[in-house]
Amino acid sequence: MxxxxxxxxxxxxxxxxxxxxxxxxxxxxxxxxxxxxxxxxxxPREISVFAEGKATIVPDVALIRAGVTTEGKDIEIIVNENNTKMNAIIEMIKSLGVEAKDIQTTNYSLTQRYDYLETGRYFRGYTLNQEIAIKVRDFTKVGDVLEVSVSKGGNLIGSLQFTVDDMDKVKALALEDAITNAKQKAQSIAKASGLKLKKIINIYESGVTPYYGYSMGGGVAMDAKMESGIAVPQIEAGEQEITVSVTLTYRIK
Known part of the structure; x- marks a missing residue:
């Protein structure tokens, strides 16, 4: 029990x-x-939207690289000859309306030249290179600058590049367009899904299409005597677009 x-x-x-x-x-x-x-x-409920914006770039500056190369065995002679030619080029460019602040020396180098043979190394002389970068704001003068860079003794013409002086201003316009497009996209999504947008809590710039200007040709060495009668080229700068990408994040309910 x-x-x-x-x-x-x-x-x-x-x-x-x-x-x-x-x-x-x-x-x-x-x-x-x-x-x-x-x-x-x-x-908190959130939604993120991605959009791109564009702005048209109309170049306002042409960049030209020009130079003088002189060879010889006497340093004093080649320095004087090189400087005389370059000074003449700079003065002529200034006479075309290019300001001194828009002309910059980018290279001044003196190097020794040798011949290398089976029997040894033999000194040939010196090479003096002097180059300048020219910023031309009046495109009607671009051809003239190219012409005098050769006719006054220059024997090196670098690339001709078109760009803009104030790239930040162009990027700001593209960014404004991107944000406007993103807002419109968010409103369309909210309307289609029945969501209600509250406020933007984050703006992320995810990328800018690189713009390096665009150029015509590369450096070309030439005989100034042969090219002194060259015709002035007609230069067209054209235009280009820059693209900015953004992501907006909204609070929703």
């Missing part, structure tokens, strides 16, 4: 434990669901 009472007590204890564990499990599930619901209702 006593043994049966003990077995009955164990059964009651086990059933009670099962019920308690079940209740605890049920409470835990409900608590987790409630907690998830709370987080869901209190976590």
């Amino acid at each position: 006593e043994q049966k009472q003990i077995d009955f007590s164990k059964r009651v204890f086990i059933l009670t434990a099962i019920v308690v564990v079940g209740l605890i499990g049920l409470w835990t599930v409900q608590s987790i669901n409630s907690l998830m619901g709370w987080f869901s209702s209190h976590t």
Whole structure:
């Protein structure tokens, strides 16, 4: 009789434990669901949109590289000859209306020249290179600058490159266009999905299409005597586009 009472007590204890564990499990599930619901209702909802903007670049500056190369065995002679020619080129360029601040010396180098033969190394003389970068703002003068760079003794004409002086201003216009496009895109998405846009919480500029200007040709060495009668070329700068990409992040409800 006593043994049966003990077995009955164990059964009651086990059933009670099962019920308690079940209740605890049920409470835990409900608590987790409630907690998830709370987080869901209190976590900010966001949407991000990506768009691009463009701005047309109309070059306002032409960059020209010109130079004089002189060779010889007497340093004093080649320095005087080289400087005389370069000074004449610079003065003529200034007479065309190019300001002194737009003419910059970019290279002045004197090097030794040797012939390398089986019997040894033999000194040939010196080479003096002097180069300038010219910024031409009046495109009607570009051809004239190229012509005098040769006719006054220059024998090195570098690339002709078109660019803009204030690139930041152009980028700002493209960025403004990108943001406008992104806002319109966000409004379209919100209208189609039934969402309501609140405020912009982040603006990320994800990329700018590189613009390095564009050039015509590379450096060409020439005989000034042969080329002194060259015709002045007609120069067309054209235009180009720059692209900026942005991502806008909105709070929504």
